[in-house]
Amino acid sequence: MSTLELAPKQKRPKGEVCCEPVVYPEIEREHAERLARVTKALGDPIRMQLVDVLRKHAGKVCVCELVPLFDLSQPTVSHHLKVLREAGLVGSERQGLWAYYYVEPGALRELREWLS
C-alpha cells in the first residue's frame, strides 16, 4: 500500500504534476471484475430482496413463495433468479414440481472481505 501525497500544491510552472503517481497493479483488475460481477447481480432492488429473503431464511425457499412477494410476473422473477444463479450467488434444487433456491455459501465472502 503506497502512501500518496495529496497535499494541494501552490502555484507552479507548467509541466509540473498535480500529485504523486498512483501505481495500480494489473492484478487488481481481475479482482475488480469478479467483485463487479457480484455487485452487478445485486444491483437491482428485486434481486437484492431475493437474496435478502434467502439469506434470512438460512435454508431453501420455494419459488412459489418468492413470486407472490413481488408485483412482478412469474417469468420476470424466474429471470432474476437466473441472473443470481449465473452470478454464483444462489443455487437451486428441484423437488418434484417445486424448485427451491438458496444462497450459495461463500458467494458473498470476497465482497465482504473487500468491504472490511
Place this chain on the structure above:
Amino acid sequence: MSTLELAPKQKRPKGEVCCEPVVYPEIEREHAERLARVTKALGDPIRMQLVDVLRKHAGKVCVCELVPLFDLSQPTVSHHLKVLREAGLVGSERQGLWAYYYVEPGALRELREWLS
C-alpha cells in the same frame, strides 16, 4: 408501474405443501432499494476499480491520475465518477485546475452491515 395482480391463494396438489409461508415485512423494500443503489453503482468493473483505488489511498486522488489507469477516454472516466458521486459513494473537490475524488466515509457502511 404495472398494476398489481397478485395471485390469490394457490391450491396445492392433494394437501401437499412445498414449504412454510415466508412472511416478508414491507419495511425491507426500502432497505433493499438503498442497498441496490449502492451495488448498482459498484456493478461495473471500471467503477469498482475506481472505488478500490480511492479506498486504498485513503485520501483525495486527482482525476488526472485516475484517467490513465484505464483504457478509456477522459469523458468516459468522468461519467463513471459522476455515477459514483450520484450514488453517494464518492465526493469531489476542485482545487484550481484539478479535481480530487475521495470515498465518502460511511457510504459503504450499510452494505457492509448487510453482509455481516
Place this chain on the structure above:
DNA sequence: TACGTAGATTGATGAACTTCGATCCGCTCG
C-alpha cells in the same frame, strides 16, 4: 394415458447503460 400445475424459456419492446468525439466551462499564466 391424459390433465393440471410449477417453473423455465422464448421473443418482443421500451428503457437504461457504456462509450466516444466534440464542445463547453473555469482556472492559471504569459
Place this chain on the structure above:
DNA sequence: CGAGCGGATCGAAGTTCATCAATCTACGTA
C-alpha cells in the same frame, strides 16, 4: 486580456437490461 489546460457536459451510436405474454418442459395425479 487571450492562450492553454483539466475536467465536465452534450449528443449520438450501439449494446444491455427489465419486463411481459405466450409457450414449453417436467412432474404428479386421476
